[in-house]
Structures are given as C-alpha cells and as structure tokens.
Amino acid sequence: MTDTAALSVHGLRVSFSGRPVLKDVQFEVAAGEFCALIGANGSGKTTLLKAILGLLRPQSGEVRIEPGAAGARIGYVPQKISIDPYLPLRSRDVVALGLDGARWGWPRRSRADDARVQEMLEAVGAIEFAERRVGQLSGGQQQRVLIAHALVRRPRLLLLDEPLANLDVRSTAEIVALLRRLSAQYRTAVLLSAHDMNPLLAVIDRIVYLASCCAVSGKADEVIRTEVLSRLYGYHVDVVRVHGRVVVIAAHEPEEIRAALARDPVHTAQVP
C-alpha cells in the first residue's frame, strides 16, 4: 500500500453460499480522492462496501484503511434506508448520533460536541431543517443529514452506497457538488457507488468498475474513454464532450436491450 492510500483492497473474495460475488478485487483510493464505484445492479457494490466496513467477512483478501484521527472510523451512508416519519429524531439528533451513537450509557454532550454538530449541519446546508424529524424530510434533505452524520467525526474515508438513486436531477447535482466540496475541505477520500456514472463524470478522480466479480480501477481520465469503457461494458459506448460536459452514451442499443426488445416488441406510435 502506498503511503498516501486512504483505502487499499487486496485480493478480496466474497461468496454467498458458494456463489462468488467478488473475486480478487483489488484497488486503492488515495487520501482525499473522489472515487466512483460503478457497476450494474447486483454486480456487488453493496457487498464490496460492506466488506470494507467489516459488516461482512470476506472469504479471503485484505482491506486496509488509513487510521483517522482519534476514534474516527469510516463514514458510511447506507443504501436507501426508509425512515419512519414518526421516528422522534431531528436532523440535529441524527448528526449528534454520528459522534457517539455507538457508545453505551446515557448521552452527555459537551458544548464542543454541540458546536461540531452545528458546524456539520451548516457544512451540508441542513440548518433550515435541523429541527425537523428526519423521517419527514425529502430524499435529498435526508441525504444531506446522513452525510453530516457520516462526516461529523472527520473520518479519512467516506463510503456512500448509491446516494444518488431516488434523487431528481437537481438534487443529484447538488449532492454531487456538496460531496466534492466536503471531500476537498476535509481531505476525506470518498468512495461512492452508482450504477450511472454520468452525474459524476465532472468531479471524480478515480473509477472502480465492477463487472463479473472483478474490479477495474483507474484514474478517471484514463478510464473515461471510448475504447476503455466499451471494453468494460462489453458493448460500444461513446464518451462525448458537449457544452463542456462529459457524457457516456451507448452508440447502439446494448445486446441485452436488443434481445429483450426482440422478445417483447414495443409498438411505437405513428408520428404524422
């Protein structure tokens, strides 16, 4: 592992009842790097993040994490959690639980703790709804609160599992920009899973691409190329630059879609 790596994963292998989901996954994320973990549904993104967190035990392999400041483990935003609207926790309470939620005993929070919570709420733009119950917030607002919860102890590494799923275009852009800014501000490495890389292309330093149980990793500008991505996806895609933005589009319908259409044809309306 290089000196600057916030996370290094070596020969990671995870299987569920004999069926391998990850085999020989290997990659590194440098300190402060903003990294996208891309893969189709069921490709093992959640499994990989849980293995990094220690929530599941891999069959073999090694995960090394740069030790953070005292007590700061990995920040984690889990995949779509549905929060009961009547859960008696305000945004502020959720962020405070990021400080000490795992500890036994009755909470005793100091002025300094309150100040850190307040600062974190400000940093993610959650002041407006700091006193409202989290279960009653919109999806984008909940993401902000969960990000504040994950970052309040200033971990060196932040893992987010599909934080952009279920967000509209505008909230997606806001959350991506927020994460990029926080990552730079706190020098926190970010590993964010997504099935669509388009909203992330402008901001990521690195891509880890998961397919058929293996990971391919590289600097964003090395991977976001027509020939590299086409090889990864298994069908031809174009990397296009329009209005200063990078977009990945499939040149033809991918094989799976063509096959599905052939089985179940769509009757398109006649346009006069």
Place this chain on the structure above:
Amino acid sequence: MHLLELIVPPGFLANGPVHTALIVGAGAAVVSAIVGVFTVMRGQSFAGHALADVSSAGGSAAFLLGLNPLLGFLGVAALAAGGMEWADVRDARERDLVTGVMLGVGLGLTALLLYLGTIRGSTSGAAIAILFGSMFTIPASLIPLALTVAGVALVAIAAIYRPLLLSSLSADLAQAQGARVRRMGLVHALALALAVSLAAMTVGAILSTALLIGPAAAALRFADRPGRALGWAVAIGWAATWGGILLAYDSFYWTPGHGWPVSFFIVVLIFIGYLLAGLAGRRPARQGLERPA
C-alpha cells in the same frame, strides 16, 4: 375541598390495596412507557404482545404452585425474550410467524395451567387476574420486588440508549459505527421482558400490550425528539394508570357492591390519550406527505 372530594373519594388515599396499586401501577406504567417507545421504534410491538401472552403461562404456573406470580411472569418472559434474540430471525415476516407460533404455544399452556387451577380452587378468579389484571388484590409485599424490576429495566434501557436510537434509524449504520447491535438487541429484549411482566401483574397479561404500546404510540405521534417522546409516553401511561385506579375505586359507588375492573379504565384512558395525540400530531404528518419524496 368539595371539588377534591368529588374527584378523590373519601378513604381513597388511606386504603392499603389502593396504595399498593398506585405504587406498583406507577412502576409498571413508567417502565412500560419507556421500553415501549423503543419497542415501537424498532417495530417490535407484536413481539412485545407475544411476550406478554407467553409470560401468562409463567403467571398461571406460579399461581398453581402458590408462588409469587411476578416471578412466574418474569421467568417465562425472560426465557422467551432470550430465545427470540438467540434465534436472531432477521427477516421481518419470518420473525412475525415465529412470534405468532410462540404466542399460540404460550397461551395454550396458560389455558391448561389455568384449567388445572380452576379444578383445584374451583374459582375462575385466577384466570381473570392473570389475563386481565386485578390491581386491588396485589399484596403489599410485592412492592420491593416490583420496584427493583422497574429499576433494573430502566438502567438497562439507559445503558443502551444511544445504540438503540441509532439502530432504529438503520441497523447497518449502527453496526458500521461499531455498535454491538446483537448485544444491544438482547438487552432490549430482556428489558422488554421485565416491562411486560410488571404490566402483566397490573393490567393483566393480555392488556399489558395497551400499557406498553399505547402511551408510546401516542407520544410518537407528536414528539419530535427522543427525550420528549419518553417524557410524554411516561406522562400518558402514568396518568392513565392512576386515573384508572381512581375511576375503578369510584365505580364501587356507581354500582354498589362491586366495582369495575381497573384495567378497563386504564385501557380506555390510554385510548383517549392516543386519540388526542393523533389530533395534536396531525399537522407534521400532513406536511410530511405534501413534501416530495
């Protein structure tokens, strides 16, 4: 003075059984309300109810053997709670099924034990007392044990307070943060067993759910932070319990010769509290629905 006498009838406070009922009832109400808030938040209301029903087997066994019924309730409830946590069924549906089957077995056992008790004592008083409570017949000697049980349950909940809150948000999140969620789940289940046993002693095994779930559910309609939810649940449960005792005592004057059961009044008061809380909590709920998801 006249008004006070209208509400608090003569002799109420000087009455020994009333004293005991007030003390044990308060203990049961406070513990049930606090444990209940977390039980509701964790979505384990059904498990709480099942635990109470199963514990009635212990209560009736203790009655048959002439032991302290609270010990009977406690022993069986703690065993069942430990078993449920040990089995560690994650899937919610599966958990409901296992809980339901267990509930059936427990009540079946209760039916047998109470039947045997009826043959021996040729009275159905025990069945009513165990299933639906009989607060004015609680012996004063039970007070120290009841208060100890209440204290232990409260200390247990205080110990796991923060991981409980965090895991009610997401168990994965709690575990990723280093909380020992299984140990915490076990402690909560045991506290639930204590709460349910105390409630079973007072309002009966079947109605203990009302004391456990009702005040908590009412408080969660409008309380927006954990401390307030606990405070309101305690206030509602406690007020309903003492109010119920008072009304039951009064009822001796309504229908001379026999009063109405305390449990009935407590349950009615809790229900009223729940309805009022629903009114108080309507606004935030509507706002929640109007916002885009």
